[in-house]
Amino acid sequence: MALLTFNNLTGLDVSFNGEPFCNISAGTSSLEGLDTAYNGEPFYGTEAGGGGSDIEIQAPAGIITTGGVFSKISVCFSMLPGVIAASANCGEIKTYVSGNIIAIRPEAGTVAASGLVEGIKVVISLPVGRVDADGWCGNVAKITVVRALPGEISASVVVSGISYKISAPVSQIVSGAGISGLLCVLAATPATVLLTGGIGRCRHLSVTIGVQRRYECKIQCVGFDDAIVPISAFTSRQRDGSPSYSEVTIPGLGYITQILKRTDGYFRVSVIIAKGDETLFREDIFTSPIDTMTVTGNDRTQTIMLSGNRPASENTGQQIIPIRGVNYRRLSNGEISLRSVVTDLYLKPGDTVIYDGDSFTARTITYSFSSVGCFMEVNSR
Amino acid sequence: MVICKMTMAGFSDLMIPINTFQVFKRRNGTIGVQVTTRRFDLSRAIADRASGYIVISVGAGLERAGLPEYILAAPTEIATAKVTRIRIDEGVQNKSITIQAKSN
Numbered sequence: 001m002a003l004l005t006f007n008n009l010t011g012l013d014v015s016f017n018g019e020p021f022c023n024i025s026a027g028t029s030s031l032e033g034l035d036t037a038y039n040g041e042p043f044y045g046t047e048a049g050g051g052g053s054d055i056e057i058q059a060p061a062g063i064i065t066t067g068g069v070f071s072k073i074s075v076c077f078s079m080l081p082g083v084i085a086a087s088a089n090c091g092e093i094k095t096y097v098s099g100n101i102i103a104i105r106p107e108a109g110t111v112a113a114s115g116l117v118e119g120i121k122v123v124i125s126l127p128v129g130r131v132d133a134d135g136w137c138g139n140v141a142k143i144t145v146v147r148a149l150p151g152e153i154s155a156s157v158v159v160s161g162i163s164y165k166i167s168a169p170v171s172q173i174v175s176g177a178g179i180s181g182l183l184c185v186l187a188a189t190p191a192t193v194l195l196t197g198g199i200g201r202c203r204h205l206s207v208t209i210g211v212q213r214r215y216e217c218k219i220q221c222v223g224f225d226d227a228i229v230p231i232s233a234f235t236s237r238q239r240d241g242s243p244s245y246s247e248v249t250i251p252g253l254g255y256i257t258q259i260l261k262r263t264d265g266y267f268r269v270s271v272i273i274a275k276g277d278e279t280l281f282r283e284d285i286f287t288s289p290i291d292t293m294t295v296t297g298n299d300r301t302q303t304i305m306l307s308g309n310r311p312a313s314e315n316t317g318q319q320i321i322p323i324r325g326v327n328y329r330r331l332s333n334g335e336i337s338l339r340s341v342v343t344d345l346y347l348k349p350g351d352t353v354i355y356d357g358d359s360f361t362a363r364t365i366t367y368s369f370s371s372v373g374c375f376m377e378v379n380s381r
Numbered sequence: 382m383v384i385c386k387m388t389m390a391g392f393s394d395l396m397i398p399i400n401t402f403q404v405f406k407r408r409n410g411t412i413g414v415q416v417t418t419r420r421f422d423l424s425r426a427i428a429d430r431a432s433g434y435i436v437i438s439v440g441a442g443l444e445r446a447g448l449p450e451y452i453l454a455a456p457t458e459i460a461t462a463k464v465t466r467i468r469i470d471e472g473v474q475n476k477s478i479t480i481q482a483k484s485n
Contacts, residue, residue, distance in 0.1 A: 253383065260459070291408045294403065294405040295405075297383065298402070299399055
């Protein structure tokens, strides 16, 4: 039986119980006001040249396309969606299975937008083939991939607020431009992480297999080239409204000559994630003037310690940040301290932190690294 | 190798074998030095130079057997400071001399 084609759906109120519903085409018109209910039957090939709003699709979606604007589209996927694509702006796409649960449970083939995409909320429990954003993705912050095996995440322009949680290997993360707000927890090794643009606000990057994490200390001083020195430990303490104190420990005196020439300068500590000779990720942890150089030792071993204070910086964009990887909690006279093995480089004094029922303003944040490990401690005082 | 030298006008330079040392240099120019040695046989020579200076240097060193003298190849001076205090600590088994120095 030939399937029916509807060309003008304005004001259409349809309910199909037990019958296939295919090939809805609105041409260049809008799907404004469409109210549909499909109970357990496939739904294929919806095209809305003029976009639409308040559209609900319950059955498997083959392709949903628009040359116009999608506003407040509610998509319920109980099965595999093939493609969700919008060449124009998508105001607010929400996908959920039922109630307020926002999820795409089966495998998602492609979620793509060449225009604006806001408010996508997706929970995927199976592999996602690809998440593309060729245009600006304003609020993809709610994309959370759980227990998934993503094939590729790529962005040719700025993508802000991506929350990405991966517990299985990711084959590739590619960014041709800045990725802002990337919340990335990698418990396994990505095959490739290629970042040709910048990464801003990459909050968590924890890679445990196949790559090396190391810390680099650069001594910088006007009139001299930068000197890169090895460090065996560092501590950086930021306080709300107070100068931040930082110190690094340099083993041996092999670099004493270079350091003595640059004692009027600064030391900058960065974390580097590398695989072999390839640097996958680099981010500055802190920069501090060299206020004091201390050389200590005996006839066998010596160390150089550089320390300094930098002025307090105002936190103008307070965030609410969940703390992960907490291995120690202290409550003393109403003062809460959380120690975590996950270092959040973008947590700032003045931000609100959340952990297991605790919610408090981070007044003091301490980063520490030494031969016994690294940790971050957040204190409410 | 780190060596400590005491200098004072009218006296020859005195090389002091270091057991422990600490040098700090602040951005405002303040320098502090503390050196501890167990070479108690040098206590008189050290006391003679109590108004002198301490110079801490690092470099590849050669020790002359049996003598508290050292030769440094390509030495780098870490700090020079004026002696402010000499302290002697004596226990049941060990003795040490601590020299503190400071410069503004």
